[in-house]
Amino acid sequence: MSLLEIQDLHVSIDGKKVLNGLNLTMEKGEVHVIMGPNGSGKSTLTMTILGYPSYNITAGKMTFSGTELNSMPIYERAKLGISIAYQTPPEIRGVKLRDIIRISGNKPLWNPQDEPEENIATPLLKKVGLNPEQFRDRDIGVGFSGGERKRAEIAQVFAAMPRLMILDEPDSGVDIDSLKTIAVDLGEYIKEQNCACLIITHYRHILPYLKPDIAHVMCGGKIMKSGNPFEVFTQIEEKGYCEYLGLCPPGIKEETERGMEI
Amino acid sequence: MSWKKEELIKKATDAQNTPAKLGEDIDISRFKQEAALLPQVASVSQLSNDIVENAKSVGINPNENNRSGTYFQLDHSVVLACQKKEMEGVEVLSTTQALSQYDWLKDYYWKAAAVDADKYTAMSELHQNAGYFIHAKPGARLTMPIQACLFIGTEGLVQSVHNIIIAEEGSELHVIAGCTTHPGISSGMHIGVSEFYIKKGATVTFTMIHGWAEDVEVRPRTVAIVEEGGTFISNYICFKPVRSIQMYPTAYCVGKDARVRFHSLIYGSKNSIIDTGSRVFLQAEGSRAEMTARVIAADSSKIISRGHVIGEVTETKGHLECRGLLLSNTASIHAIPEIEGKAEGCDLSHEAAVGRIQQAQLCYLMSRGLNEDEATALIVRGFLDPEIPGLPEHLKYEIKRTIEMTSEKVM
Numbered sequence: 273m274s275l276l277e278i279q280d281l282h283v284s285i286d287g288k289k290v291l292n293g294l295n296l297t298m299e300k301g302e303v304h305v306i307m308g309p310n311g312s313g314k315s316t317l318t319m320t321i322l323g324y325p326s327y328n329i330t331a332g333k334m335t336f337s338g339t340e341l342n343s344m345p346i347y348e349r350a351k352l353g354i355s356i357a358y359q360t361p362p363e364i365r366g367v368k369l370r371d372i373i374r375i376s377g378n379k380p381l382w383n384p385q386d387e388p389e390e391n392i393a394t395p396l397l398k399k400v401g402l403n404p405e406q407f408r409d410r411d412i413g414v415g416f417s418g419g420e421r422k423r424a425e426i427a428q429v430f431a432a433m434p435r436l437m438i439l440d441e442p443d444s445g446v447d448i449d450s451l452k453t454i455a456v457d458l459g460e461y462i463k464e465q466n467c468a469c470l471i472i473t474h475y476r477h478i479l480p481y482l483k484p485d486i487a488h489v490m491c492g493g494k495i496m497k498s499g500n501p502f503e504v505f506t507q508i509e510e511k512g513y514c515e516y517l518g519l520c521p522p523g524i525k526e527e528t529e530r531g532m533e534i
Numbered sequence: 535m536s537w538k539k540e541e542l543i544k545k546a547t548d549a550q551n552t553p554a555k556l557g558e559d560i561d562i563s564r565f566k567q568e569a570a571l572l573p574q575v576a577s578v579s580q581l582s583n584d585i586v587e588n589a590k591s592v593g594i595n596p597n598e599n600n601r602s603g604t605y606f607q608l609d610h611s612v613v614l615a616c617q618k619k620e621m622e623g624v625e626v627l628s629t630t631q632a633l634s635q636y637d638w639l640k641d642y643y644w645k646a647a648a649v650d651a652d653k654y655t656a657m658s659e660l661h662q663n664a665g666y667f668i669h670a671k672p673g674a675r676l677t678m679p680i681q682a683c684l685f686i687g688t689e690g691l692v693q694s695v696h697n698i699i700i701a702e703e704g705s706e707l708h709v710i711a712g713c714t715t716h717p718g719i720s721s722g723m724h725i726g727v728s729e730f731y732i733k734k735g736a737t738v739t740f741t742m743i744h745g746w747a748e749d750v751e752v753r754p755r756t757v758a759i760v761e762e763g764g765t766f767i768s769n770y771i772c773f774k775p776v777r778s779i780q781m782y783p784t785a786y787c788v789g790k791d792a793r794v795r796f797h798s799l800i801y802g803s804k805n806s807i808i809d810t811g812s813r814v815f816l817q818a819e820g821s822r823a824e825m826t827a828r829v830i831a832a833d834s835s836k837i838i839s840r841g842h843v844i845g846e847v848t849e850t851k852g853h854l855e856c857r858g859l860l861l862s863n864t865a866s867i868h869a870i871p872e873i874e875g876k877a878e879g880c881d882l883s884h885e886a887a888v889g890r891i892q893q894a895q896l897c898y899l900m901s902r903g904l905n906e907d908e909a910t911a912l913i914v915r916g917f918l919d920p921e922i923p924g925l926p927e928h929l930k931y932e933i934k935r936t937i938e939m940t941s942e943k944v945m
Contacts, residue, residue: 325897326893345900346901347900347902349902351903364899364913365916367916367917371912372899375912429901432903
């Protein structure tokens with residue numbers, strides 16, 4: 273039985289079709305990269321896997337370790353072992369970073385009387401390179417830099433000990449040095465825990481650390497091509513999405529490619 | 535007390551039918567005025583269990599640990615008014631007692647607040663049932679707060695008190711005032727006149743926690759006068775349903791560099807009508823005011839959150855902030871911030887925002903494993919996170935715990 277199996281998935285948002293018959297199968301411990309021009313449906317795919325209510329599945333089926341996900345609420349999917357590091361998490365005033373890390377690990381909110389020294393979020397913050405003294409009591413997302421936001425997200429994913437982690441553009445808005453430390457941490461974790469990982473990215477920098485097994489290229493709400501990640505990247509960088517996907521003849525640059533943000 | 539008493543009574547009598555400018559006009563005569571006289575106690579813990587429990591929910595410590603003194607008024611009876619023996623710098627009395635004991639107090643009585651402002655101030659003069667007098671002596675530094683509880687224990691009673699708080703030069707005073715009712719009663723009325731005098735270089739923090747019954751009408755009337763270099767920090771917390779509350783505490787910064795901070799946390803539920811705000815007159819150079827409100831309206835509650843800062847002279851600064859969160863389609867929040875500059879060199883600003891819980895925040899928390907109710911509760915509590923400014927650490931922690939206790943029951 274596969275860890276994640278998506279068959280002929282059709283999804284619409286506010287009546288507008290976004291995914292059009294997407295198929296994807298992931299086995300335990302596999303690392304997959306999803307690429308594609310803006311608007312190709314990458315984010316819709318992740319939100320649908322997570323179970324966001326405004327993403328309507330109109331046809332197709334998703335299973336996780338054999339359990340059907342289609343109508344399962346978001347929080348049950350989290351409990352099943354699906355965890356995401358968001359690209360741009362919201363700010364939530366008054367909700368402390370230490371508490372959301374604890375919640376991710378299915379632990380109660382911090383109560384200094386039972387636990388004088390906080391000992392669940394603290395080591396995870398250290399692990400992702402955020403000073404616990406400074407970040408434990410910060411409100412989620414409020415006043416965080418791009419890199420701090422990514423690290424805070426990854427601390428939550430680590431706390432969840434997921435079977436599938438989804439990394440939504442873990443490399444956007446992060447400087448090269450921060451990116452390297454984040455990637456090294458993630459790579460070690462994936463290897464140690466044999467955790468499956470679905471990475472949405474436009475860039476190749478992070479790939480050597482995460483050692484992906486396969487890359488998929490999305491366009492028009494489905495996966496158009498899959499292949500060796502490094503070869504796929506090289507070809508796309510050379511030709512652009514349009515020509516790589518055979519949508520336009522060689523040498524012509526088109527709309528789809530402008531969105532690549534490279 | 536023959537001093538101008540007749541004059542006060544005449545003014546009050548003339549004003550006893552004057553409706554307040556804001557809030558629903560309450561017919562005071564529908565409330566009972568008489569209450570039995572109750573015996574004094576040596577400690578709050580000697581009162582009956584249900585009284586103690588409700589008092590605890592508004593921040594009163596029954597064993598008086600970590601307190602400099604206690605005032606406890608049950609209906610019209612002052613059952614306890616004392617400061618700890620070792621606390622020489624402060625005195626806690628009933629206002630009635632203090633007025634008979636100290637002739638000089640007439641220079642403060644009704645000097646900040648106007649007796650004829652409306653029928654409620656008039657009522658408080660004509661049918662006054664005690665209230666607390668707290669006096670911090672010059673230079674006294676009381677890090678432990680004085681606690682004061684105004685408790686209604688009789689169904690349908692109107693309690694009208696007059697409180698006077700004086701912080702002499704260079705003193706530091708912290709007060710926790712808890713107002714609540716007996717668990718067995720549903721209706722009543724509370725009128726509370728409070729006059730604060732903060733002298734040169736003195737600091738007063740005043741944390742008022744309201745926990746009324748569902749059919750209680752509440753009309754506090756608060757005025758503070760802050761002298762040179764003085765600081766007045768007023769925190770207001772109200773999480774339990776009530777029939778109506780209308781108040782607009784006002785502070786006058788009369789001395790150079792006087793500072794005022796008003797902070798309120800309000801959770802309106804059921805059919806509560808809560809009209810609160812704060813107003814600061816910046817009348818001396820270098821004076822500053824900061825007013826913040828966090829309000830949540832659930833069920834069919836209606837909340838009006840006002841703020842008004844008036845810069846009357848140059849080199850003054852004021853900021854108003856109101857954030858409102860609506861949890862229901864039948865609730866409403868009306869934020870009314872006003873800023874008024876009357877001299878070159880005042881720096882006044884305001885920001886207000888009213889909205890609902892964002893779907894993105896809810897889904898974010900749910901994707902970490904919380905169900906919708908748990909996620910909503912976490913956001914609501916976070917919104918009312920009592921980062922109460924200006925309080926000593928231990929007091930901050932204690933109030934936080936009181937709030938958590940109440941919010942778990944209410945939300």
